[in-house]
Amino acid sequence: MSLKLRIAAQFSRDAKLAYGISLMEAGEDPARGFSVLSSLASQGVTEAQFRVGRAYLDGMGVPPSLEEGARWTQMAAESGHVQAQFVLATLYTIGLPEGFEAQKKVSIAANAQPRPRVPDFRQGGVWARKAATAGYPDAQALLGYILTNGPEDLADQQEAFDWYEKAAQGGSSQGHLGLGMAYLYRAQDDETRQRATEELKKATRGGLSTAFYLLGVIFEQGVGQPRDPSAAAHYYRQAAEKGMPAAQTKYGLALLEGRGVTRDMQRAETWLRRAALNGETQAAALLGDIYARGGELPPNYIEAAKWYRLAADQGHGPAARALGLLYLTGAGVHRDPNEAARWFRVSAERGDRTADSDLGNLALSGTGSEEEKRALKARFERAAQDGDLVGAFNLGVCLAEGVGTVRDERTAAVWMKRAADGVVNAQYWLGRMMVEGRGFETNIAEGCAWLEKAAAAGMTDAQMLLAQMLVTGRAVGGKDHARAMAMYQTAAERGQVDAMFALGAMYGGGHDVPEDRVEAQVWFRRAAERGNGLAQLMLGRYLVRGLAGVRDEDEGRRWLQRASAQNIDEAKAELAKLGGHEPAARVG
Template structure:
């Protein structure tokens, strides 16, 4: 057993939680794996009795297992331990292969045959579907050792490997380049053990959330790097480059990975220097690629071809580029060199057109019915502006199941039809993409189903689909699912759903998580101080106006920092003066109300009216609220507030609509009270989500026109929609329960703002 595998096992044992074995079901055995390997996998992943499966790898070291063989003495001494290990991890190809080799060494023909059949069954299952199409679904394995055991059992020669993506999503694919002697080509097979580990590891505070996948992926990479694994060093170099700013000025961060043969480091280095040319940027790149190209490694040869085509690190030479690409395609199954170079050119489309030789070979491949190359051509077309037009061969390739192991081809079809205004076709492919596992499609379909759900079963099914999207890496799905937790007052759950997307760099998720910390919600791990530091980082390094607005709010309230009205003014003003409408509106309101220390109505109005002139509908909410509640309490001012809310509602702002209806239905002044109109204005709020405050408004309007039974029904819905324990808190919840009592008594709610109508 390798040092790296030992470290991985130790890492996973720290995360794993001991769960009791299932009492009424016998453990999986080799015969179960042989008879039905997929069913064995499904039970293994769902049964908490296998939470300590990774500890079973210790038996590999005990019997001296390696790709070369086993130690017969170790096999004899640890025969019982190896048998027990297989019961703990019955889907491990490496363990079954170790048992086969040990049985052969000890002359136990029956055990050797059984172990061989189990090894073969699991290996065939892993390779049973296409692992070489466009974005294939990776073969599931328990750990890295199983990948190499599978290669040995399949007679495939290992050459090199690389992680297919920098950020872990549902999978963290390890692509292994192997030489297939029977076909006489290099094949790139996709494997994944992160999704498996995520199912096995339970008991961590963030088990069940996407962030655990990131923890596992980074833990695997760190453990493998300590064992000098080239693919892990490659990934660490790319992560260091991104952390340093991902510019041509810091490409030195990539060199250790590229020098180790890393595909991700070398390709990132090449593209960075192509997109951000700088003196000396590509120095050493060709030197890093050449030794591997000379060893007939196809991916390195393809990257070398791209370097010649672009003139990165060498003089631009299309002939040499084409000759190298010919070599890569001869070595790499399925024109892999062309697929790699053409796929990378998608990122270069804005800089320059592809060379003629690449276009010619793309067209030739498409005409001969190549299943993957037309997909890359479609991606080229979709990278251009305007309504795209794809060839029939490209449309067929995108719809080919071989290119939809995780729904990527279908997702491109959604994009295609959406850009052409063909909504019905786009929706149809969206469903296909979701069913195939595309996370963004799952997020979109789940959100649509959730909005239309009328039963708890429908709601659970929609939420489950959104969760799948979040686990697949959709930041939108993560935020949506977190929002549902926030609405229910489940703060720790919301943090769990947001963490993964926030750590992956999604700014909206970072802001949502910081908001959770800023409010010091119970059960979360972050603090108000962390929220402030996050906002400062987003302001300084991301130039985020939203972050500066939040800092201003904290400075005004003295929350997480000393109260500082001067800094608050500066944070709001810097973006207002740059044309940020939200900052202008917030600054205007603060000046109107004196939140910044001095009341300045003329300047406050100027900023709010400036935002309104620029069609920032939310400005109507603040401006109307100031007139209605905070100006001088005169009837004309209150009427002006309602008018501003009306204009905001007509401009499409739902909060303005809510406030306008609320004012009409609850005003104490006969001159402003208009129940029939208020109810008419309020009704669309029921179609725009299930916010408790909006349902509360609609209920108030029904009571205002004397429809008390409906008001009671809606008010109960509003109370049930309140977050956390507020629904059961009859003393709080902003009067929700008090209003319910009024409606039950056949009375409308009158907002106690003015003691009497203004005599004027």
């Protein structure tokens, strides 16, 4: 700050204005600068009013206040200050506090709750038009936006396009962005789409995240030019780094799948986490998938449940179903079929037909009141009569098990057969009903054929039933323990807890496959950790007796206690034999 300017400020209003502005812009003494400018603003100096308004809006030299910032900005705007008119137009368009009055000085208590902001496109349009007509490029772009996105009686796409053109010609990045979006909106040919791309590229010079994001979409989808995953990833990254949640999701997904960029699970997780914490539902669902499936990162069902819940609470159907499955199996959450049913209903209401099948299966567990069961059956019946195969399957389940209606296995068989051509769950049920002689004459050959079809499609319940029949010799061709073991393995790797226990039992000996107690203990542990009581019993036995080569009586006792808490009588007997409560020494 020059001595000359300080001295001049004592005598000249213009010099005093320059002095206050320099104090604010240099950051030398913003509080003193605000004091100088506030004094001039009170005297009606337009530039000072504008500067005081910006100080309140930015919290520079004074505590921030949206209302006071808008009030002083409007004073300057009414005096013809073009930049103030643009700022005021922006404030009205974004939204000022409900009940805001420009002529009224506000006094807000320190603990007062902020009032909701109410966008006012009409007032925004009035002030934007004043600044736009005066030739202010960013105001011209803002007026184009208001004419594009405002109320129907205010909208005028052609006038908006004209203002975007003027703004772009004036060098406004927002003008280039609006013009690019307008070209995309009206594009009928690749030439126009390419013009849109060029305008959006110009908009990126101003660092606009929306421009980067839209270019990512253009190159990902091949709008007006061939698809280019590398270019799409590049633009998504640029927008992501500028804090745009939708771009963070897109870039995280590109890293997750290796689309246009080297696959990197760790960086994908980081970007998706940022997006999810910023409210991106799809990112939260993807994080749930990452933690549930594991892979390069170890499975973490507690984290999976957290992210699935975040997405499900925001209406993401598949995430709601995934959360229901976690409650059904007890992975990462306490096992609770009623909670599982609740999330399956949420998913089904959002159009997830797989969740409808899950609801049909859950109906067997007795979940819900009789009134709820009747309503569920009626819903399935309406869908079935409309030709919906999932509805036909679920109606068949209700009739087969007497859920919300009188048990009628013959009619159930009719609906199940109708659904079997398109619903894997129905193939399993049809096969099971045939081998059990429910609604049909017992037919092992045809029943196994349907079970094979469902098993080949990945239906773990079908794999389990076939494996059991192969163990006992009820399947076509008699016993086949090696094939049964392969089926248990497939189901276990897909998360079927009972299959994990069965695989442990197969490895444990007594079957026509090589015994491997170390591997048996591995599978017993996996099933035990997911709440299977018999697996907890077996893991306890293995550890107490050292059956897999390592004895750990203390841990074994804990697993036996957990099995006992599930009323496994053999676990209670094992604990009684152990007696005492002191941990045993660990031996090799």
